Amino acid sequence: MFIAATLAFMTLVTFVQVVLRYAFGTGFVWSLEATTYAFAWMILIGMSYCVRTNAHIAVELVTERLPATAARVVGFAALAASLAYCAFMVYGSAVFVGRLVALGNYARDIPLPRWVLTGIMPIAFALLGARLVQAAWRAATGGAGTQRSLAVPGAALRPDRGPAAERPADAAAERSRR
Amino acid sequence: MSGLFLLGALFLCLAAGVPVAIALGLASIATMLLFSDQSLAALAQRFFSATQVYPLLAIPFFILAGQLMTSGGVAKRMIAFANALVGRFRGGLGMAALLACAFFAAVSGSSPATVVAVGSIMIAGMVRSGYSKAFGAGLICNAGTLGILIPPSIVLVVYGAVTETSVGDLFMAGVLPGISLGAALLVTVAIVARRRNLPRQPPVDLRTLLVTARDAGWGLALVAIVLGGIYAGVFTPTEAAAVSAVYALLVVLLVYRDMPLAAVPRVLVDSARVTAMLMFIIANAYLFAFVLTTEQIPQAISAWIIDLGLPAWAFLLAVNLLLLAAGAFMEPTSVILILAPILFPIAMELGIHPVHLGIVMTVNLEIGLVTPPVGLNLFVTSGVAEMPVTAVIRAALPWLGVLLAMLAVVTYVPGLSLALPELLGAR
Numbered sequence: 001m002f003i004a005a006t007l008a009f010m011t012l013v014t015f016v017q018v019v020l021r022y023a024f025g026t027g028f029v030w031s032l033e034a035t036t037y038a039f040a041w042m043i044l045i046g047m048s049y050c051v052r053t054n055a056h057i058a059v060e061l062v063t064e065r066l067p068a069t070a071a072r073v074v075g076f077a078a079l080a081a082s083l084a085y086c087a088f089m090v091y092g093s094a095v096f097v098g099r100l101v102a103l104g105n106y107a108r109d110i111p112l113p114r115w116v117l118t119g120i121m122p123i124a125f126a127l128l129g130a131r132l133v134q135a136a137w138r139a140a141t142g143g144a145g146t147q148r149s150l151a152v153p154g155a156a157l158r159p160d161r162g163p164a165a166e167r168p169a170d171a172a173a174e175r176s177r178r
Numbered sequence: 179m180s181g182l183f184l185l186g187a188l189f190l191c192l193a194a195g196v197p198v199a200i201a202l203g204l205a206s207i208a209t210m211l212l213f214s215d216q217s218l219a220a221l222a223q224r225f226f227s228a229t230q231v232y233p234l235l236a237i238p239f240f241i242l243a244g245q246l247m248t249s250g251g252v253a254k255r256m257i258a259f260a261n262a263l264v265g266r267f268r269g270g271l272g273m274a275a276l277l278a279c280a281f282f283a284a285v286s287g288s289s290p291a292t293v294v295a296v297g298s299i300m301i302a303g304m305v306r307s308g309y310s311k312a313f314g315a316g317l318i319c320n321a322g323t324l325g326i327l328i329p330p331s332i333v334l335v336v337y338g339a340v341t342e343t344s345v346g347d348l349f350m351a352g353v354l355p356g357i358s359l360g361a362a363l364l365v366t367v368a369i370v371a372r373r374r375n376l377p378r379q380p381p382v383d384l385r386t387l388l389v390t391a392r393d394a395g396w397g398l399a400l401v402a403i404v405l406g407g408i409y410a411g412v413f414t415p416t417e418a419a420a421v422s423a424v425y426a427l428l429v430v431l432l433v434y435r436d437m438p439l440a441a442v443p444r445v446l447v448d449s450a451r452v453t454a455m456l457m458f459i460i461a462n463a464y465l466f467a468f469v470l471t472t473e474q475i476p477q478a479i480s481a482w483i484i485d486l487g488l489p490a491w492a493f494l495l496a497v498n499l500l501l502l503a504a505g506a507f508m509e510p511t512s513v514i515l516i517l518a519p520i521l522f523p524i525a526m527e528l529g530i531h532p533v534h535l536g537i538v539m540t541v542n543l544e545i546g547l548v549t550p551p552v553g554l555n556l557f558v559t560s561g562v563a564e565m566p567v568t569a570v571i572r573a574a575l576p577w578l579g580v581l582l583a584m585l586a587v588v589t590y591v592p593g594l595s596l597a598l599p600e601l602l603g604a605r
Contacts, residue, residue, distance in 0.1 A: 001443070001446075001447045001450070003447065003450035003451065003454060004443055004446035004447040004450050005446075006450065007238055007242065007446050007449060007450040007453070008446055010235070010238065010239075010420075011238075011239055011242060011420050011423050011424065012424075014235075014239070014416065014417055014420035015420045015421060015423075015424045017417070018413050018417045018420070018421055022412070032232075035235065036229070036230045036232070036235065037230075039229055039230075039234075039235055039238070039457075040226060040229035040230065042238070042450055042453065042454060043229050043453070043454050043457040043458060043461065044229075045454075046450055046451060046453065046454020046455070046457075046458070047199075047454055047455075047458040049451060049454065050451060050454055050455045050458065053451060055451055055452070055455050056197035056198075056199065056200075056455060056458075057197060057198050057199075057455065057459070057509060057512065058192075058195050058196065058197045058198060059192045059193065059195065059198070059507060059508060059552075060195055061193075061507060061551055061552065062193045062194070062195070063193075063194065063195040074194050074195065075195065077194055078191070078194040078195045078196045081191055081194070081196050081200070081201075081204055082196055082197065082200045082204075084204065085200045085203050085204040085207065088204075088207045088218055088221075089203070089207075089218075089221075089222060089225070091218055092217070092218030092219050092220075092221050092222035093219075093222035093225070093226070095217070095218065095219035095222070096219040096222040096223050096226070099219065118226055121222065121225075121226060
């Protein structure tokens with residue numbers, strides 16, 4: 001997975017940087033910049049992965065108390081709002097990256113133009129939109145992974161993602177839904 | 179006007195079930211398009227620059243360290259050590275559960291994970307020794323919240339980044355209130371144990387105590403490395419986080435041997451996903467804060483509050499009520515991200531210390547984790563203890579009283595938060 005690789009890269013670079021500074025009084029000039037760009041890429045790619053794995057946090061307090069038809073209408077309004085957000089961000093980031101292309105300046109320590117490093121942004125927001133449509137389609141057609149709204153509150157913070165603590169938390173999620 | 183629109187749009191989106199991140203972003207974009215002449219490109223640039231904020235880089239590393247430390251084996255070692263320490267006292271098993279929660283919450287950084295890991299072992303154990311299930315569930319549910327106050331804490335990192343407050347100072351400031359909260363809960367356990375005549379555990383010999391201490395010490399050293407490293411000036415909080423992640427990996431793989439090497443990629447994916455989810459909210463919260471600032475909204479509110487002649491103590495009371503309400507509906511990081519940019523400038527006008535405000539907000543959000551309707555710990559406890567949520571809410575209620583009393587202390591005794599960072603030379 002791309003996001004796992006970026007996380008491993010960031011952790012190692014930062015750790016090695018500390019070791020180098022103390023053990024050898026040296027370091028890489030590019031490490032900080034490379035880490036922050038890796039961080040940005042992880043977030044930008046990760047946000048659509050979160051839609052796919054149903055990990056985004058939303059407040060479900062109101063929607064889960066609505067009757068089915070109303071919930072459906074509100075759900076689609078929420079989807080429309082989210083897609084509007086994606087559209088705005090695709091446009092805004094495309095203009096932003098376009099300016100960097102025109103400017104043609106380079107990153108501080110990495111020998112690449114800045115637009116190469118930020119160019120992922122409009123693509124990432126377009127991908128986010130596509131994933132949202134896909135999730136809504138799944139919900140509407142009632143296929144596998146049906147969900148009532150765009151996200152489950154706190155799903156990603158639930159400990160059932162932890163390696164060893166699997167069973168009890170799954171049970172907790174089950175029961176709280178019943 | 180623009181302020182009302184911004185908040186109105188935000189609440190409308192949140193109520194409709196739009197993910198928190200997108201609700202923040204969309205409300206900001208709409209306000210900006212309608213009321214000011216900033217361009218969408220400026221907002222996109224702002225979004226990207228939020229991902230380049232150096233203190234926020236600590237978040238993925240702390241999440242990774244926590245995920246690595248969330249194995250069942252780590253919890254068992256913490257419990258064994260806690261039991262050896264306090265098991266001999268009346269109600270010892272309850273005290274041990276509380277201590278184990280504090281230890282585990284400190285290294286895992288996650289309240290719900292603590293409830294699952296410690297609760298799944300200790301609640302059954304307490305019931306077997308003659309405690310009521312409600313006692314065990316209520317205790318674990320509340321003790322699990324200590325994790326967001328005891329450093330390293332992601333909530334404090336987020337507060338520090340948003341308000342440009344030193345993360346190192348915030349971590350140090352969290353120590354004494356965290357210990358006091360734990361102590362208050364401990365005293366409560368002792369009182370209840372005396373009244374209900376709860377059993378003691380057989381005392382352990384010194385050898386067992388030392389062995390369990392060494393076992394648990396490998397994990398607990400993580401907190402020492404982070405705090406010690408930051409304060410000795412060895413590394414920045416962000417570097418401390420990366421070092422703690424590598425340390426956690428080595429301990430779990432080589433010392434504890436709880437996790438096969440093959441499980442590491444899975445942990446990386448999970449950590450990266452949780453980070454992306456949180457950072458997506460945070461980046462959008464930067465847009466929100468940006469619009470708040472360009473529209474001068476906090477300034478307007480603070481001018482209004484100062485006109486009212488509201489003293490600092492009354493403002494803090496209002497902050498507490500607001501946060502308790504918000505914390506009952508949203509998870510801690512989202513609340514910090516939405517409210518800190520609004521409350522912080524006002525608090526500064528009133529002469530409240532930025533570090534103190536951060537700790538007060540965090541304690542409020544701890545309480546939010548155990549108050550319905552969205553108290554995450556309540557649901558997790560209900561699963562672990564196999565009790566209906568309503569029964570857990572009732573069981574948690576008396577402990578909630580202790581937390582509220584401590585909130586009052588933390589709010590009105592700034593010294594409790596500020597003494598340690600000041601002692602260590604903070605401004």
